[in-house]
Amino acid sequence: MTKKNIVVIYFSGTNVTATYAKAIAKELTKLGNQVRDFNITPYASRQIPLAVEEYDGFIFGFPVYSDIAPGVVNEWLTKLDGKGKKCAMFFTYGGRTSGYAHFHTFQLLQHAGFQVEFSAEFPGPHTYNVGGWTALTDRPNSNDMDVARNFAALAIQRFSAPETSGFILQKPFGYKQAMDAKKNRPQRTERGWTNPVRSTETCDMCRLCETECPTQSFNADTGLSDFTTCIDCMHCVYICPQQVIKINEGMKGAYQKFLSDYCLTEEMMSAKKSKLITRSWEAAA
16 A cells, blocks of 8 residues: 555644544554644644645544534635545544534535545543533543544545545534524623633743634733634643633533533543544434
């Protein structure tokens, strides 16, 4: 089997998606392929043109935010020209389901000119764990990593095949209504409890919070995030060397409300499994 030049592209606010992306990249390298790591989390990284013609295959990995990949990711994907090349995609989630992310991103990649070969999903700690949630704190586990390695092996198999897999995702029930609701959602007019702020005046002003912000929303001088553009990815909270960027501690109680609202238990959350999706499949509503 001819070795491939693969690029692993991912967005990762709190390092969950990055953990899976790096595991997949490590296995691809172990199998003898040349692999580039392309982290598109910082705003500046998405301004770098993607040289599509240099790669034999593409792997896209994104977290699920309110049923789909982050808006900045979706916007970036529309600017690409896949030139008919093959790709695979995966999603990480720490909530109830992976939502509509598979179908939504599949549509975007198809429209951008990529040939999507298959997909996957992986459970991981919820983004709000940095604010007191305790969702899936022990993931990824060994089973998750096994699926990540299987993902890499399947990617090489599919990228090396002369034909395409014919992978198709059907429009899930309720998708249009959910997208319409997102489109018509009113813009924030005041600071919410998930908007990160600097919690103390003691700060060495490394400015990582500002330079790494995916939406250029955090101002290191004021210690505030712009609530009209912040996407609650918690990247600034996660990467702060001094851990002085926080969100409202009321988030701790919100996890129990989340479980109650969706009729979930800790046991049900722990039972979530990583899986490859290789055939026509309809996402959960």
